[in-house]
Amino acid sequence: MDMPVWQQFAAIAVIALGTYAMRAVFIVIPAARGVAASLDRWLVHARPAILAALVASVLAGTAEAEATATFEAALRVWAPLLVGTALALGAGLRWGLLGALIAGMAGYVAAGLVV
Amino acid sequence: MGRPESSASAESTARASSIVGAAGAALRDAVPVAISVLPFGIAVGAAISETAMSNLVGWVATPLVFAGSAHLAAVTLLGEGAAWIAVVVATLVVNARMLIYSAALSPLFRGQPRWFRWAAPHLILDETFALVFARRPEERGDRRWFRRYLVASGGFLGVVWLVAVTAGVLAGHVIPESWPVEFAAPAALTGLLAPALRGRPAVAAAIVGAAAAVALRPLMDTGSIIAGAGFGMLAGIVAARFSPPTDATGASSESEG
Numbered sequence: 001m002d003m004p005v006w007q008q009f010a011a012i013a014v015i016a017l018g019t020y021a022m023r024a025v026f027i028v029i030p031a032a033r034g035v036a037a038s039l040d041r042w043l044v045h046a047r048p049a050i051l052a053a054l055v056a057s058v059l060a061g062t063a064e065a066e067a068t069a070t071f072e073a074a075l076r077v078w079a080p081l082l083v084g085t086a087l088a089l090g091a092g093l094r095w096g097l098l099g100a101l102i103a104g105m106a107g108y109v110a111a112g113l114v115v
Numbered sequence: 116m117g118r119p120e121s122s123a124s125a126e127s128t129a130r131a132s133s134i135v136g137a138a139g140a141a142l143r144d145a146v147p148v149a150i151s152v153l154p155f156g157i158a159v160g161a162a163i164s165e166t167a168m169s170n171l172v173g174w175v176a177t178p179l180v181f182a183g184s185a186h187l188a189a190v191t192l193l194g195e196g197a198a199w200i201a202v203v204v205a206t207l208v209v210n211a212r213m214l215i216y217s218a219a220l221s222p223l224f225r226g227q228p229r230w231f232r233w234a235a236p237h238l239i240l241d242e243t244f245a246l247v248f249a250r251r252p253e254e255r256g257d258r259r260w261f262r263r264y265l266v267a268s269g270g271f272l273g274v275v276w277l278v279a280v281t282a283g284v285l286a287g288h289v290i291p292e293s294w295p296v297e298f299a300a301p302a303a304l305t306g307l308l309a310p311a312l313r314g315r316p317a318v319a320a321a322i323v324g325a326a327a328a329v330a331l332r333p334l335m336d337t338g339s340i341i342a343g344a345g346f347g348m349l350a351g352i353v354a355a356r357f358s359p360p361t362d363a364t365g366a367s368s369e370s371e372g
Binding site: 002003005007008009010011012013014015016018019020022023024025026027028030033039041042043044045046047048049050051052053054055056057058059060061062080081084085088089091092093096097098099100101102104105108109112 | 150151154155158167168169171172175176179180181182184185188189191192193195196199202203205206207208209210211212213214215216217218220221224225232233236237239295297298299300301302303304305306307308309310311312316317318320321322323324325326327328329332339340341343344345346347348350351352355
C-alpha cells in the first residue's frame with residue numbers, strides 16, 4: 001500500500017534532521033567525540049552491509065513483480081538483473097560510480113536482449 | 116593611531132587573494148568530482164520519477180538530505196511501500212558514516228564563527244570530506260581558508276547535485292518505456308557498494324547482509340533490509356577478528372552526491 005504524501009514528507013524531514021544531527025554532533029558538541037570512537041567498529045561495517053542488503057532486496061523485489069513460474073520466465077527476469085549487477089560491481093570496483101552506472105545499465109540491456 | 120596605509124592595503128590584498136585562492140582551489144578540485152556526480156544525480160532523479168512516491172517529496176529531499184546514497188535508499192524504500200520506520204532507520208544507517216566525518220572534521224571547526232559551526236555541517240559529504248583532507252595541513256588549518264574552501268566546494272557540489280536530480284525527475288517522464296530506467300537505482304546502489312568492499316570484513320558484511328535480506332524477505336518484507344544489515348554488520352565484526360586490522364575500512368570516501 002502506498003504511503004500518504006504527508007507521511008513520505010515526514011519521513012524525509014526526519015531523515016534530513018537525523019542526517020544533519022550526525023554531521024553536526026561532534027562539531028557542535030566536541031565533548032561527544034568519544035562516542036564516535038566507541039561506535040567505530042560497528043559503523044565501518046554499516047555501509048557495505050546496508051547497501052548490499054538494499055541491492056539484494058531491490059533485485060528480489062523487481063523479480064517478484066515479474067512472472068517467474070517457469071524456469072524460462074525466471075531466467076528471463078533474473079539473468080539481466082544478475083548480469084547488470086555483476087558488471088556494475090566489477091566496474092564500480094575499478095572505475096567508481098560512473099563506471100558502475102554505465103556498465104550495469106549496458107549489461108542489463110544486453111542480457112535482456114540475449115535471453 | 117592607525118597602521119600605515121600601505122600595510123593595511125597589503126593585508127587587504129592578501130586577504131582578498133586568500134579568499135579567491137581558497138574558493139578557486141575548491142572549484143578546481145570540485146569540478147572533476149561534479150562530473151562523476153552528474154549521472155548519479157540524474158539516476159536518482161529518474162528513480163524518483165519511476166517510483167510510486169511523490170515526485171515533489173522526492174525532489175525536496177535533494178537539498179534537505181543532501182546525501183546521494185541515503186536519498187536513493189529513501190526513494191527506493193518509499194517507492195517499494197516500506198514501513199515508515201524502516202525507511203528512516205535504513206537511511207540513517209546508510210548515513211552513519213557522517214558521525215565519523217563529523218568527529219574527524221571537528222578540530223577544523225574550532226574557533227570558527229557560530230553561523231559556520233551550525234550551518235556548514237550540512238555541507239559535509241563523502242566528496243567534501245575527501246577534498247578537505249586532500250589539501251595541505253597548513254591550508255586546512257587556516258580557519259578562514261577552510262571556511263571559504265568548504266563553503267565553495269560544498270555549495271558548488273550542492274548546485275550540481277540539485278540540477279542533476281531535477282533533470283532526472285523531469286527526464287524520467289519523457290524517457291521511452293523501453294529504456295531500462297528501472298535498473299538505474301540498483302546499478303547506482305551497486306556502484307556505491309563497490310568502493311566500500313575493501314578488505315575481508317567489508318566483503319563478509321556485504322555477502323551476509325545481502326543473503327540475510329533475501330532470506331528474510333518472505334517473513335519481513337522490506338524490514339528484512341534492516342535485519343540483513345544487522346547480520347551483515349555482525350559478520351563484519353566477526354570477520355575483522357580474523358583479519359589484519361588494516362582491512363576494516365568501511366568509511367569510504369568515494370564519489371557520491
